[in-house]
Amino acid sequence: MTTDTLTLPAAEVDEAGTLRFASQADAEQSLTLGAFNVAVPDGLDVSAGLAFCRSFYEPATGHPGERHRGHREHGHAASKLGYEDRPDQVEQLQLESFLWQEYLPDDVTAVLRWMRQLTLDVLYGVFDTAGVPEGDRDLITGGARQDTGLCYTTVNHYRAGLSDRAGIVEHSDSGFITTICTDKPGYEILHEGRWLPVRERPGHFTVNLGDAFRVLTRKLPRPVTAVYHRVPELRPDAGTPDRSSFTVYMGPRYDMSLYQYDTGGRLREYQSFRDFSVEKAGKLGYAFHSRV
Ligand SMILES: O=C(O)CCC(=O)C(=O)O
Numbered sequence: 001m002t003t004d005t006l007t008l009p010a011a012e013v014d015e016a017g018t019l020r021f022a023s024q025a026d027a028e029q030s031l032t033l034g035a036f037n038v039a040v041p042d043g044l045d046v047s048a049g050l051a052f053c054r055s056f057y058e059p060a061t062g063h064p065g066e067r068h069r070g071h072r073e074h075g076h077a078a079s080k081l082g083y084e085d086r087p088d089q090v091e092q093l094q095l096e097s098f099l100w101q102e103y104l105p106d107d108v109t110a111v112l113r114w115m116r117q118l119t120l121d122v123l124y125g126v127f128d129t130a131g132v133p134e135g136d137r138d139l140i141t142g143g144a145r146q147d148t149g150l151c152y153t154t155v156n157h158y159r160a161g162l163s164d165r166a167g168i169v170e171h172s173d174s175g176f177i178t179t180i181c182t183d184k185p186g187y188e189i190l191h192e193g194r195w196l197p198v199r200e201r202p203g204h205f206t207v208n209l210g211d212a213f214r215v216l217t218r219k220l221p222r223p224v225t226a227v228y229h230r231v232p233e234l235r236p237d238a239g240t241p242d243r244s245s246f247t248v249y250m251g252p253r254y255d256m257s258l259y260q261y262d263t264g265g266r267l268r269e270y271q272s273f274r275d276f277s278v279e280k281a282g283k284l285g286y287a288f289h290s291r292v
């Protein structure tokens with residue numbers, strides 16, 4: 001039996017910060033799938049980010065100013081997110097963008113800031129494609145352009161040594177957009193009722209569109225899908241490091257509303273994003289961040 005693999009549509013961000021899909025068909029398919037590849041910009045070296053994925057969980061050495069390690073025990077008092085030992089293979093560190101400088105190594109912060117700008121450019125390009133008017137975007141995102149929305153990184157370590165659990169359980173991301181950098185295949189998406197492994201496109205990030213986008217555009221002529229995705233159980237592979245990924249996420253703040261266009265194209269408040277998130281966590285059977 002052969003397993004089908006899916007190649008995602010492709011895009012890049014040009015020098016002026018404009019999202020360019022490879023073709024009109026790529027643009028349309030990106031909204032339909034809720035996922036696409038975007039080229040890593042020339043000059044952006046992601047290796048510091050991937051190295052951090054392989055060290056953040058190691059015990060602290062006790063050196064003053066050590067920020068590469070020790071994040072399991074750290075506490076991250078200023079963050080509402082922080083470290084989580086999840087029930088799947090992933091152990092995860094999530095930190096809001098205004099805390100990167102304080103908690104993360106400088107080389108990692110630099111990579112994340114570049115990815116944040118790219119993610120913002122991509123978000124604006126998808127707003128264009130979906131027909132979301134320019135003048136509504138600050139309200140809808142809580143000011144993503146001014147970094148007053150919610151932007152955070154997620155750093156994932158897939159503990160292949162933990163058996164009988166998924167890599168990362170199937171889910172949609174809650175916000176507008178997530179840009180993912182990873183070092184190995186494993187990412188799968190639900191497409192027309194089937195789970196399909198996604199083919200890696202060298203030199204590209206994967207972009208996911210999330211629930212906030214789906215809700216916003218549900219009644220528009222071009223609705224956006226919140227892609228269902230997962231990583232199946234990974235097996236230890238002697239001599240190669242565990243799978244790593246890190247992401248930059250943008251969504252509404254928890255003290256904001258989700259918005260939706262009605263069939264007449266008028267923007268309406270839909271539901272508090274915090275209530276939406278608590279409800280979603282309840283349906284999926286996990287506890288919502290206790291500090292939010
Ligand atoms: O590691 C991946 O490829 C996906 C990670 C992911 O889905 C997430 O962090 O929400």
Ligand SMILES: [Fe+2]
Binds near residue numbers: 173178
């Ligand atoms: Fe995800």
